[in-house]
Amino acid sequence: GENVEQHPSTLSVQEGDSAVIKCTYSDSASNYFPWYKQELGKRPQLIIDIRSNVGEKKDQRIAVTLNKTAKHFSLHITETQPEDSAVYFCAARIQGAQKLVFGQGTRLTINP
């Protein structure tokens, strides 16, 4: 089955700097890669996603890149702000299936 590895497990950056979180997946049949943000004590919520026919997608300060050949994808957050502090999860879904397999999560801390 699909396996998703996420790094780093914790990340601390200064406010205003950029943050990058990386994920790799194992199944080349995966075609959908969302990122979820989970604030402390809250539910995970979708922040951005990318499909396998696209190499990059941006939404204001966040962007996701996908390298299908290498089977890895990354989340980029620019001009980080205190409210970006949260746990971020990447996920992958195999084409034709509905279940999402999540990475282990990255705890991002933005230092003022």
Place this chain on the structure above:
Amino acid sequence: DAGVIQSPRHEVTEMGQEVTLRCKPISGHDYLFWYRQTMMRGLELLIYFNNNVPIDDSGMPEDRFSAKMPNASFSTLKIQPSEPRDSAVYFCASTATPVGPGELFFGEGSRLTVL
């Protein structure tokens, strides 16, 4: 819509007791998922349903866990007997059959503590 509704939000029980977690998906969503979240293992998929039928229960840890979906608006996850290692946050999530990617909508979660 009120979103995915889970109950109870918090449950503290003693080892050996039966635990029942409940979920009401978003109206019109035909997929329902149960995830377990722990520090060690992250978000693990336990089971998911399509049109009330279990599709994949390969993530259910053992026979002590069971899940049902008697109708489109209700699902339960039952643990009997419960053990301390079952302590976790259990999330229910739902989505509609997507033409393209489908966003997974999570409930607030049920935090289970087994003493």
